[in-house]
Amino acid sequence: MERVILVRYGEIGLKRANRAAFVAQLARNLRDRLPGVRVENRFDHLVLRGAHAPWVLERLQRTFGVVSTSPALEVAPELDAMEAAAQVLVAELAPRPGTTFKVETHRRDKTFPLTSPEVNRELGRRLLARFPELVARMKDPEVHLRVDIRDRAYVYTRVLPGPGGLPVGTGGRAVALLSGGIDSPVAIWMVAKRGVQAIPLHFHAPPFTSERSKEKVVRLVEVLSEWCGPMDLWVVPFAHVQRAIRERVPEPLWTVTMRRTMMRVAERVAQRVGASALVTGESLGQVASQTLEALAAIGAATRLLVLRPLVGMDKLEITGLAQRIGTYEVSVLPYEDCCTLFVPRHPRTRPSLQEAERAEASLDVPALVDEALAGVEVISPAAPAPAGA
Amino acid sequence: MRRVYLDHSATSPALPEVVAAVREVLEHVHGNPASLHGMGLEAERVLERGRQVLAASLGADPSEVVFTSGGTEANNLAVFGTAWARQKPHVVVSAFEHSSVLEPARRLKEMGVEVDFAPVDPEGFVRTDALADLLRPHTALVSVVLVNNEVGTLQPVAEVAKLLDDVQTRWGRRPLLHTDAVQAFQHVPFRVRDLRVDLVTVSAHKLGGPKGVGALYVRKGVRLQPLLLGGDQERGLRGGTPNLPGIAGFAAAIRFWEREGERLRARLRELSARLRAELADLCGLRWNTPSDARRTAPHILNLSVPGLRGEVLVHRLEQEGVYVSTGSACHSRRAHPSHVLLAMGRTEQEAISAVRLSLGPDTTEEDVLYAAEAFRLAVQDLRFLVPS
Numbered sequence: 001m002e003r004v005i006l007v008r009y010g011e012i013g014l015k016r017a018n019r020a021a022f023v024a025q026l027a028r029n030l031r032d033r034l035p036g037v038r039v040e041n042r043f044d045h046l047v048l049r050g051a052h053a054p055w056v057l058e059r060l061q062r063t064f065g066v067v068s069t070s071p072a073l074e075v076a077p078e079l080d081a082m083e084a085a086a087q088v089l090v091a092e093l094a095p096r097p098g099t100t101f102k103v104e105t106h107r108r109d110k111t112f113p114l115t116s117p118e119v120n121r122e123l124g125r126r127l128l129a130r131f132p133e134l135v136a137r138m139k140d141p142e143v144h145l146r147v148d149i150r151d152r153a154y155v156y157t158r159v160l161p162g163p164g165g166l167p168v169g170t171g172g173r174a175v176a177l178l179s180g181g182i183d184s185p186v187a188i189w190m191v192a193k194r195g196v197q198a199i200p201l202h203f204h205a206p207p208f209t210s211e212r213s214k215e216k217v218v219r220l221v222e223v224l225s226e227w228c229g230p231m232d233l234w235v236v237p238f239a240h241v242q243r244a245i246r247e248r249v250p251e252p253l254w255t256v257t258m259r260r261t262m263m264r265v266a267e268r269v270a271q272r273v274g275a276s277a278l279v280t281g282e283s284l285g286q287v288a289s290q291t292l293e294a295l296a297a298i299g300a301a302t303r304l305l306v307l308r309p310l311v312g313m314d315k316l317e318i319t320g321l322a323q324r325i326g327t328y329e330v331s332v333l334p335y336e337d338c339c340t341l342f343v344p345r346h347p348r349t350r351p352s353l354q355e356a357e358r359a360e361a362s363l364d365v366p367a368l369v370d371e372a373l374a375g376v377e378v379i380s381p382a383a384p385a386p387a388g389a
Numbered sequence: 390m391r392r393v394y395l396d397h398s399a400t401s402p403a404l405p406e407v408v409a410a411v412r413e414v415l416e417h418v419h420g421n422p423a424s425l426h427g428m429g430l431e432a433e434r435v436l437e438r439g440r441q442v443l444a445a446s447l448g449a450d451p452s453e454v455v456f457t458s459g460g461t462e463a464n465n466l467a468v469f470g471t472a473w474a475r476q477k478p479h480v481v482v483s484a485f486e487h488s489s490v491l492e493p494a495r496r497l498k499e500m501g502v503e504v505d506f507a508p509v510d511p512e513g514f515v516r517t518d519a520l521a522d523l524l525r526p527h528t529a530l531v532s533v534v535l536v537n538n539e540v541g542t543l544q545p546v547a548e549v550a551k552l553l554d555d556v557q558t559r560w561g562r563r564p565l566l567h568t569d570a571v572q573a574f575q576h577v578p579f580r581v582r583d584l585r586v587d588l589v590t591v592s593a594h595k596l597g598g599p600k601g602v603g604a605l606y607v608r609k610g611v612r613l614q615p616l617l618l619g620g621d622q623e624r625g626l627r628g629g630t631p632n633l634p635g636i637a638g639f640a641a642a643i644r645f646w647e648r649e650g651e652r653l654r655a656r657l658r659e660l661s662a663r664l665r666a667e668l669a670d671l672c673g674l675r676w677n678t679p680s681d682a683r684r685t686a687p688h689i690l691n692l693s694v695p696g697l698r699g700e701v702l703v704h705r706l707e708q709e710g711v712y713v714s715t716g717s718a719c720h721s722r723r724a725h726p727s728h729v730l731l732a733m734g735r736t737e738q739e740a741i742s743a744v745r746l747s748l749g750p751d752t753t754e755e756d757v758l759y760a761a762e763a764f765r766l767a768v769q770d771l772r773f774l775v776p777s
Binding site for chain 1: 771
């Protein structure tokens with residue numbers, strides 16, 4: 001009898017052609033995040049061995065591509081062995097008089113001599129004999145004992161939901177703009193859920209932003225990497241761009257010009273890391289610079305696809321997700337406000353592309369972008385230590 | 390790059406003899422002063438020696454010193470400890486106290502205690518006339534900082550003591566007088582008897598002592614309720630095993646200042662004046678620290694550059710290797726202007742643009758000249774942010 005964890009994946013099982021590659025990527029991601037755990041690739045699920053630490057289940061609940069997991073007992077596909085496993089699990093749950101239960105069997109190995117209902121009845125009978133306090137009930141029992149019979153048999157009571165989605169790394173790479181705010185980490189999480197490996201890019205503007213605001217972004221990357229795996233944070237100096245914009249560009253167009261310059265820097269980073277898209281935390285109409293016109297003018301600065309996964313969400317939904325992800329608490333730390341220096345008093349809410357381009361005429365944009373890239377710093381945050389490890 | 394640390398009022402680097410004293414106790418004195426055996430006695434001697442050194446420098450009796458975890462705890466003990474020890478107390482504090490006095494006073498008010506806040510004049514001094522009007526027959530405590538931590542002004546505490554004499558003459562009961570002397574201690578010479586105060590807060594790390602140790606002077610005969618229960622240490626006023634290495638370090642810092650203080654105070658005064666003079670011609674500055682040497686601490690200068698934000702100036706100076714602080718904490722999307730400067734009647738714009746430069750024993754003339762030059766450069770560099 002061996003304690004294992006069953007890992008089920010859903011969506012990726014359907015994609016016939018890529019299936020092997022997807023499952024292999026999921027197995028690879030699991031090996032990376034669960035040091036010391038052996039990952040076995042079975043026909044339609046994964047079996048983890050040696051995964052006894054309490055943080056393993058927590059990490060599985062944060063690994064994209066995992067639909068559900070079950071801590072299970074693996075035994076020989078024989079009735080006596082299954083009974084022994086069932087007894088262990090029921091005993092662990094310390095049944096009181098009247099505790100309701102049922103047995104549900106899935107027989108994938110059709111050569112097994114008994115049918116599933118027969119196994120249910122037989123195991124149920126034996127458990128009742130061993131635990132007279134149990135009461136059988138088919139609807140909503142307290143103890144739902146499941147038995148999967150394959151080349152081996154798996155007995156378990158718990159099915160824990162995973163986050164779903166696709167394994168990170170199966171969807172290509174994208175450069176994601178990461179500020180210290182609430183939205184951009186959620187945007188990274190959203191694309192990671194669809195299998196995209198995000199390369200976070202942060203614009204750092206000393207003396208207008210502090211060393212602490214950079215620390216905060218590093219913390220955000222650490223939290224995100226619990227979901228997305230390890231990520232390198234690219235930090236690019238940006239104060240010179242802000243100064244130039246503030247000196248040469250009409251005030252109502254500061255924001256759109258700044259965002260366009262950020263897109264150009266991001267495109268160059270994308271070329272360097274082999275990414276094929278950009279990701280931003282913009283949503284529609286949330287602030288003046290996020291009107292359709294503004295987003296169009298910003299997007300026109302790059303030829304790359306710009307993903308805006310938050311486009312249809314409102315602030316409450318984004319905040320709720322940020323709390324679930326764990327970035328919210330970090331995002332609301334107070335060190336980010338110096339950018340407000342560059343928020344115009346009356347921004348143009350619907351800048352046209354022509355206006356935005358005219359505003360840039362007095363700037364040497366390629367030189368500004370080059371200068372930003374010359375100062376790039378790549379930070380590899382320490383992998384978060386598993387809680388309780 | 391040269392590094393010039395002008396943030397001694399935030400904390401001052403530990404003096405070499407302080408490090409030696411702390412190390413000595415950590416390495417060789419292992420006992421708990423409360424233990425009955427010989428090692429306990431050895432520890433108790435270190436504790437009592439520290440108490441004597443501090444008491445002597447305050448002009449107090451050793452039995453009047455209560456060691457705490459720092460200035461914040463001592464201020465909390467002074468405010469809550471007096472209020473809780475009395476029925477229906479009335480409390481008066483100045484409007485620009487350190488938050489470790491202000492917040493406890495506000496908390497008392499929320500709990501239903503009568504609390505008044507004495508106003509401050511534009512130069513940064515508590516208005517004694519207004520404070521006099523706030524006094525009542527049942528006033529239990531008046532708390533006025535000795536040197537304001539943001540602008541460095543020396544408060545007329547002895548004058549407040551005289552107001553309390555009048556209360557006694559009129560109503561037969563004298564309120565207790567507390568002063569937070571965290572910034573003043575050793576920078577401005579004073580004796581508790583001359584000030585005629587009942588409670589005084591001091592802290593070690595503003596003098597080059599270790600962080601995490603301070604004390605409250607409690608005049609003989611003053612009744613207080615302890616904040617920390619669970620041991621009869623410090624005459625029952627502060628439960629808990631005392632921070633022995635910290636106290637030894639505190640004593641070493643005091644000895645250093647007792648020896649060098651006179652010379653240091655004169656030099657700090659001279660260097661502050663020099664720094665001020667170097668910046669005199671930089672236009673658009675507004676000084677929040679008055680230039681009157683008799684009414685200010687020798688080491689604190691506070692000024693505003695309206696239009697700039699204090700924290701941007703702090704980070705720009707940091708790029709030149711000069712470390713200073715803002716008067717105000719920077720929160721979320723907007724800066725919270727300093728309550729001290731607002732109490733002095735400064736505009737919000739002036740209050741969020743303030744920075745504090747504070748000098749210490751290791752500050753040299755070259756440091757001051759370098760810092761002045763960096764300041765000039767930073768302000769000119771950031772001038773584009775200032776609306777003309």
